[in-house]
Amino acid sequence: MDVKEILISFLDQFEFVSEEDKQKLSEKLNVKKYSRGKLLQKEGEIPRHCFFVLEGAVRRFQLSDGLDKTIEFYTPDNGSVSPESYINQSPSEYFLETITDSVLMIGEQERDAYLIKAFPVLEKIIREMMQREWGAAQSKLALFKLSSPEERYLNLLERQPELMEIAPLHQIASYLGMTPESLSRIRKRIASKIRLDR
Amino acid sequence: MDVKEILISFLDQFEFVSEEDKQKLSEKLNVKKYSRGKLLQKEGEIPRHCFFVLEGAVRRFQLSDGLDKTIEFYTPDNGSVSPESYINQSPSEYFLETITDSVLMIGEQERDAYLIKAFPVLEKIIREMMQREWGAAQSKLALFKLSSPEERYLNLLERQPELMEIAPLHQIASYLGMTPESLSRIRKRIASKIRLDR
Numbered sequence A, B: 001m002d003v004k005e006i007l008i009s010f011l012d013q014f015e016f017v018s019e020e021d022k023q024k025l026s027e028k029l030n031v032k033k034y035s036r037g038k039l040l041q042k043e044g045e046i047p048r049h050c051f052f053v054l055e056g057a058v059r060r061f062q063l064s065d066g067l068d069k070t071i072e073f074y075t076p077d078n079g080s081v082s083p084e085s086y087i088n089q090s091p092s093e094y095f096l097e098t099i100t101d102s103v104l105m106i107g108e109q110e111r112d113a114y115l116i117k118a119f120p121v122l123e124k125i126i127r128e129m130m131q132r133e134w135g136a137a138q139s140k141l142a143l144f145k146l147s148s149p150e151e152r153y154l155n156l157l158e159r160q161p162e163l164m165e166i167a168p169l170h171q172i173a174s175y176l177g178m179t180p181e182s183l184s185r186i187r188k189r190i191a192s193k194i195r196l197d198r
Helices: A003-011 A019-028 A084-088 A109-118 A121-146 A149-159 A169-175 A180-197 B003-011 B019-028 B084-088 B109-118 B121-146 B149-159 B169-175 B180-197
Strands: A030-034 A039-041 A050-055 A058-064 A067-074 A095-098 A102-107 B030-034 B039-041 B050-055 B058-064 B067-074 B095-098 B102-107
Touching: A003 A019, A003 A030, A003 A050, A003 A102, A019 A121, A058 B121, A067 A169, A067 B121, A084 B121, A102 A109, A109 A121, A121 A149, A121 B058, A121 B067, A121 B084, A121 B121, A149 A180, A169 A180, B003 B019, B003 B030, B003 B050, B003 B102, B019 B121, B067 B169, B102 B109, B109 B121, B121 B149, B149 B180, B169 B180
Parallel strands: none
Antiparallel strands: A030 A102, A039 A095, A050 A102, A058 A067, A058 A095, B030 B102, B039 B095, B050 B102, B058 B067, B058 B095
């Protein structure tokens, strides 16, 4: 699929968008392909863009005391990359990079304000996306607070299984708040449970 | 202030809302006063309403294995109470209660869809609110993952200082992911630092 087709198939999920608006929006919205390892945002810089992952995956991380800490993975089911620093136009505390070849929709405040005026349906699309993402972000926070490391891992498998193919073990471990060794132990334990259940 | 005035002063922050729309919205939107300790949502029930805290505070919590675990506090700066279960219409995993006398705006999916049609400006209001809340939720998750218990406490003091007056110590400790004893030690340490700095 070319990027325009990918965008249209993304818009298909919003049943209130007419075919005509889909075509027009797919010409106006900014969508690009990126190779794996592209740095999209640096710590300390004020974000000029926000992103939405249509294909692939983006990682949000922090470098502190020589450690690389993964905060978030964004994949198509959880695709809006628009942290507080973008919304408030304050310096970013994080880095963003693609961890696989990706197709991203790119937002920019002034242009988006203009597009929303030209296509009022975009307001509803963004509102629905934000509501969904926000609900998911709240659930993630609750889960992180309440659950065991093993439950966190199982939840990640359920919500973003593609990450297991894309992200290296140490990034997934850091994201789950554990060491790579603990994650390996948990994976072994789960694998042997599955064998026993057969 | 009566509830209508409270609502109008909330709407004042959105500079794109005309005075006429503010008056009309304040007649249509559903705002109510609640006493402290009102149970707004039970675990296991599909949420019929979402809420926005205009005054006071709402706590989201879970009861499991005889323990009361605080997941979130909602106050006017962080007021949208509309968890994933409301958005997806699935059974709630949490309880919601007011922890002080509160003024809440109440949403309900069908009625809100009707109001958005009648007042298109509401779409933009909700979109801006969601975007802000979502940015804040992401920051909270990052903070919870990356920071020390003391940093979490200081951040809470900065973001929602009113909670110190309203919520009992054990709820704040549970929310910060620590024991009440650890929180007491942290508070003492900070108090003595402040004395030394004078």
